[in-house]
Amino acid sequence: MEHTLFCLLLLLSTHIYSGHSEDDDGQAKAVLTIHPKSSQIFRGESVTLRCNILRGKVTDWKYTWSKDDGDSISRKNEYEISEVKMSDSGVYRCLGRHIDQRKHSEWSDAVRLTVTALPETTLTVNPNPAYTGETVTLTCSVGSGSRWSFTLYKDNTKNVVTLSGRHTTTGATFTISRAAESDQGLYWCQGEIQSRSISTIISDPVTITVKALPKATLTITPNPVYTGETVTLTCSVGSDSGWRYSWYKDNTKKVVTLSDRHTTSGATFTISRAAESDQGLYWCQGEIQSRSISSIISDPVTITAKERPVAVLTLQPNWPQIFRGETVTLSCDIQGGEEIEYAFYNSGKSVYTKTEPEYRISAANNGLYTCEGLQQRNGLKHSQTSNAIQLTVLDQPQAVLSVSPQWLNPGDSVSLSCGVKESSTGWRFFWYRTVPYTAGLLSLLDRSYSVEPLSGSGTSEDSYTLIPAGPSHTGGYVCRAGRGDPLYDTLYSEPQFLWSGDPQPSVSLKIRPNRTQHFTSKSLSLSCEEKRNSTGWRLKRYREKAVESECGSNWGSIAGSTCTIRSTYTGDSGVYWCESGSGEYSNAVNITVDVGPLILESPANPMTEGDSVTLRCTNRYQETNPIPKVDFYKDGVFIRNETTGEMTIPVVSKSDEGFYKCKSNEGESPESWVTVRGVTPGPSTSVLVGVVVGLVVAGVLLAILLVLLCRYKNARGSCCNRIFWPPQPQSTNLDPQQDQRSTQGQAPDAEYAHLQHGGANIYNTITLSDNNDSDGAATAGPSDVMYAQIQLKMLDKKNKKIPADPKENPVYSEVKTRKTTETANPPEADLVYSQVKPGTSPGP
Secondary structure (H helix, E strand, O other): OHHHHHHHHHHHHHHHHHOOOOOOOOOOEEEEEEEOOOOOEEOOOOEEEEEEEOOOOHHHEEEEEEEOOOOOOOOOOEEEEOOOOHHHOEEEEEEEEEOOOOOEOEOOOOEEEOEEOOOEOEEEEEOOOEEOOOOEEEEEEOOOOOOOEEEEEEOOOOOEOOOOOOEEEEOOEEEEOOOOHHHOEEEEEEEEEHHHOEEOEOOOOEEEOEEOOOEOEEEEEOOOEEOOOOEEEEEEOOOOOOOEEEEEEOOOOOEOOOOOOEEEEOOEEEEOOOOHHHOEEEEEEEEEHHHOEEOEOOOOEEEOEEOOOOEEEEEEOOOOOEEOOOOEEEEEEEOOOOOEEEEEEEOOEEEEEEOOOEEEEOOOOOEEEEEEEEEOOOOOEOOOOOOOEEEOEEOOOEEEEEEEOOEOOOOOOEEEEEEEOOOOOOOEEEEEEEEEOOOOOOEOOOOOEEEEEOOOOOEOOOEEEEOOOOHHHOEEEEEEEEEOOOOEEOEOOOOEEEEOOOOOOOEEEEEEOOOOEEEOOOOEEEEEEEOOOOOOOEEEEEOOOOEEOOOOOOOOEEEOOEEEEOOOOHHHOEEEEEEOOOOOEEEEEEEEEEOOOEEEEOOOOOEEOOOOEEEEEEEOOOOOOOOOOEEEEEOOEEEEEEOOOEEEEOOOOHHHOEEEEEEEOOEEOOOEEEOEEOOOOOHHHHHHHHHHHHHHHHHHHHHHHHHHHHHHHHHOOOOHHHOOOOOOHHHOOOOHHHHHHHHOOOOOOOEEEEEEEOOEEEEEEEOOOOOOOOOOOOOOOOOOOEEEEEEEOOEOOOOOEOOOOOOOOOEEEEEEEOOOOOOOOOOOOEEEEEEEEEOOOOOO
16 A cells, blocks of 8 residues: 555656746756675675765755665665665665755666675685695685685684794785694684674684604515516505605615616506516605605615525326326425415416315316415415426226136146236236126126126236136136226226136037138038037037027027037127036137138147147138238247248147237238147156156166275275276267267376176276375366266066167266365365166177
8 A cells, every 4th residue: 555655656746847847957866876885795784875866955855765666765865774684685766855846856776785694714724634844824715805804713713823933824825834733723714804894704613733744664565576576666655645756775865767677656666577686675755746745764675586496296196197087196396385375287277276285186187287386475476387297188998808828728827917008007906707797796887797806905916827726717807907096997808718628528619610710701510529428518609798698599500419600790709618517618619700801720729739730821712812922920920921821830839829810912810829738748658757767866876886996996006997898999888079088188097997787788987086196286177087878778667668779768867976085175076977878788
């Protein structure tokens, strides 16, 4: 309502004024001003608004004020606000009305009054924290405006900082020179405009910390350092940033010279490829150039550079070959290995790292293994890289068994020999006999046989001796080898057959064709031929895969006592024999069926020493393509070449036993074993041996009697030639050369005697030495040597004449005699050699 009334009055006054005469000077203009004249009026400050009308005196006018087009707020020409508030902000105008003339001025231009809250003061300190001796600057700011002056307070808002030589102020800046610990504390600041009697809100407090200069700390990693290694030196000066570092070596004035091996980055100094010349004392120091301060220099640290210790890698067990699945241990030996870890590598890739120096590999793998030591505290390399050990891991080996001999003479022992083709080191050998496959027993991989051990713990020897006691040892045998901890086993060997049958079986096995090797796709007949009454004979065979049942069950066809294989193939290779239900065995034949172009025909049964044998090399197509030239081999060694394709041994001996094969330009035959048995002594030979032994004893006694007789005669001064007939050269049984040697150079005292005894002639040659020299000294050379040749004529107990030829049964005896006279040099023992020849007397 008041606002409406004010508008009506304003309109009416304008209308009245406009109705004056044209003689008036025109409408006056009101001018509004604000004091103080400032772009910012702060809350609480005193503000005066003045309204001036340029005509007449001030007192000639009455004033009307308007705020934000609102009602009149004053009638005076000044409108004063003693403590301006934020709500006083707005747009102000004023209007004057002349008292006498009753006319109104024009409204003043609108003037905006803006009231601003008192500003807050901000205090900044740089640097903070500060180090003793450093210059600290405190800056107080109150936004915009340059008429502010500032007051600095310390510890509380009433304690104004006192200025001094170290504490100065310039405008908004307060400076503390050569800061000391006493300068620490809380600081505030406040701005004021004294001309207007206003002050800012006091600043938030800032704590100034003044501390002693820090000491640099130098750390070196690693230390000691090994030549060729990279060394890192790190310098630290508290948590402040902006530090730059200097590095010193040997003394604190000698700055380290940078090079391609010596580089720096920030707080780090790096020495690459450390050498002995890098040894020495090192220091570091930090500085902040913008503040012109330096830290206290670090304590010195000594760098020691030395050669890395040597690492030596060994393999246990140190076998030349390692097999898949075997356990081996790699040992890394490093001298001075304290607080280190041992790292093992395979072809450069880490495979094992522990504090123990051993790496146990339970399943070895191929690779080039090395090791080295690592420092526990930081994982850095400690030692040199070791020597490399190449592990070549082979597949699981198979033992190889050989049986010698496979075909036994009565009473022979047999040797089983086991080996590992790929390696011969560290094995123990285990021996087994094959039995029919039974689930739950140790068995071969293909389950062709189960096995029973011959010995419990195995043997360190690679051979095992059996002394067969008849046919019970006939059968298959296998072996395998084991070594290491835990025990690593090879595969079982292929079964080998051992024949230990009756030396004089009641049945014999005959084969047709009568040879051990046969071509494939040929007919083969085998029969059990009885020597005496026995029944129930069955033909059986042993192949690599298993012992098979008798002929007719699943191989061959039986007709009477003959088994026929109509078309042979390689699977028919094996050992064949006849066996009775009571456990009797015939001889056995090892038959080989081959697909090749050549076979070797050799006897199917063992040979006897003294027999003649012919080995024949046969071509599959012998009739149309005979073999022109053949090489024969025994035990893999060439023995001879034959153009007939045959090789004959007229008189075989035990040394001829072995494996034989033949070669031609068309190929090579399989090997066949030829067995040679010794001659069994008969009863007549035993009698003859007894007679010969008796003659030896008689001859020895007779020779002793002759020697004693001659000594006796010599002692009595009588010569033997007075008793015995002088010898005739043609009547001795010595050959002419012997006669000549016995007579040439004969001493004067040599004598020859011819004795006749019981119608038999006995010839002896006796050489005597007379030691009764004038000086009593013994003569040089042997003395009292006698040779006696005795020929006797005897009959055995059964009146069977011994062959007349004395060469068939010679007997030699040796008789030693000794002189009874003492000599200066004892002579050699007297020797008597006697040859006794039963037979007739020599001719005249």
